[in-house]
Amino acid sequence: MNQNQEEFLSGFVAIIGPTNVGKSTLLNNLLRTKVSIVTPKPQTTRNRVLGIYHGDGFQIIFVDTPGIHSYVKTLLNKTMIDTAISAIKDVDLILLMIDAQNPDDPEVEKIIEKMHKFKKPAILLINKIDLIRKTDLLPMIDEYKDKYPFEAIVPISALNGDGLDLLLKEIKKHLKPGPMYYPEDMKTDQPKEFLIAEIIREKIFFFTKQEIPYSCAVDVEFVQKDPEKDMIIISAKIYVETNSQKKIIIGQSGSMIKKIGQAAREELEFVFGKKVYLDLFVRVQKNWTKDPSALRRLGYRA
Numbered sequence: 001m002n003q004n005q006e007e008f009l010s011g012f013v014a015i016i017g018p019t020n021v022g023k024s025t026l027l028n029n030l031l032r033t034k035v036s037i038v039t040p041k042p043q044t045t046r047n048r049v050l051g052i053y054h055g056d057g058f059q060i061i062f063v064d065t066p067g068i069h070s071y072v073k074t075l076l077n078k079t080m081i082d083t084a085i086s087a088i089k090d091v092d093l094i095l096l097m098i099d100a101q102n103p104d105d106p107e108v109e110k111i112i113e114k115m116h117k118f119k120k121p122a123i124l125l126i127n128k129i130d131l132i133r134k135t136d137l138l139p140m141i142d143e144y145k146d147k148y149p150f151e152a153i154v155p156i157s158a159l160n161g162d163g164l165d166l167l168l169k170e171i172k173k174h175l176k177p178g179p180m181y182y183p184e185d186m187k188t189d190q191p192k193e194f195l196i197a198e199i200i201r202e203k204i205f206f207f208t209k210q211e212i213p214y215s216c217a218v219d220v221e222f223v224q225k226d227p228e229k230d231m232i233i234i235s236a237k238i239y240v241e242t243n244s245q246k247k248i249i250i251g252q253s254g255s256m257i258k259k260i261g262q263a264a265r266e267e268l269e270f271v272f273g274k275k276v277y278l279d280l281f282v283r284v285q286k287n288w289t290k291d292p293s294a295l296r297r298l299g300y301r302a
């Protein structure tokens with residue numbers, strides 16, 4: 001490298017925290033594109049999702065993780081939590097995110113305990129500040145200062161972008177001279193089948209109630225280009241655990257599956273910039289959230 005040139009900086013940064021605090025929203029906003037799905041319900045993210053931020057002379061590889069919680073005990077949930085914890089071990093910096101509306105969440109204490117074990121540099125993000133009074137922030141910052149030797153405490157709104165410039169500056173301080181791990185046009189390491197399955201799963205979360213979204217997995221069977229019609233043909237299976245869940249997903253005369261399919265198709269057309277034909281099938285796979293081989297087949301790290 002030329003002596004006068006500044007060295008390229010890079011690093012891996014995990015976004016961790018309780019579920020539903022806004023981790024995936026932050027990643028999408030920083031990258032200005034969707035790599036991780038977002039819903040108003042907890043436990044949306046199930047896998048580790050990489051998002052690559054390309055700056056001038058630097059690269060940040062963000063790792064979005066499943067929200068940490070201790071109240072559901074299926075193998076799928078255990079797998080999700082293991083995925084989040086192992087992300088802590090592998091990164092250069094941790095972004096611990098809390099919800100400004102719920103700063104005393106006991107789940108945060110448990111995560112901080114784990115962080116003490118690995119002794120990684122960490123920044124505390126107080127998210128959703130658009131929903132609280134400014135005067136409530138100071139006591140929160142005061143309280144958290146003593147819980148961990150945070151490198152910085154940054155109040156943000158992942159949704160409207162407040163505080164994100166400052167956050168990027170703080171993160172940059174922790175990058176080290178290193179390689180450009182991913183090429184400049186790459187925003188995520190996930191194959192397109194994963195994003196397609198996730199977008200379908202996001203719509204299931206939006207449209208269905210109670211336990212249904214947590215019992216669903218999506219497996220994309222094929223993605224084909226039809227050059228003649230300039231469109232993409234996608235076929236996917238939605239797995240549920242019982243026949244009654246299958247009935248709910250299909251809905252009266254197919255009304256629910258139609259809504260899910262239409263919303264997913266519209267978003268996929270936006271993502272790919274092409275017309276999409278989307279075929280969805282619903283299959284019952286008993287107890288897949290508890291079965292290691294079914295979990296692995298559906299892309300989880302059991």
Ligand SMILES: Nc1nc2c(ncn2[C@@H]2O[C@H](COP(=O)(O)OP(=O)(O)OP(=O)(O)O)[C@@H](O)[C@H]2O)c(=O)[nH]1
Pocket residue numbers: 018019020021022023024025026037038039040041042043044045046065066067068127128129130131156157158159160
């Ligand atoms: N008002 C407001 N809402 C937010 C903000 N950030 C996220 N949200 C909302 O919070 C909800 C959860 O956001 P997600 O990004 O899915 O949260 P997550 O931490 O990734 O959740 P899990 O993957 O389920 O652990 C969604 O409805 C978001 O729109 C914010 O800064 N302000």
Ligand SMILES: [Mg+2]
Pocket residue numbers: 023024025036037038044045065066067
């Ligand atoms: Mg998420």
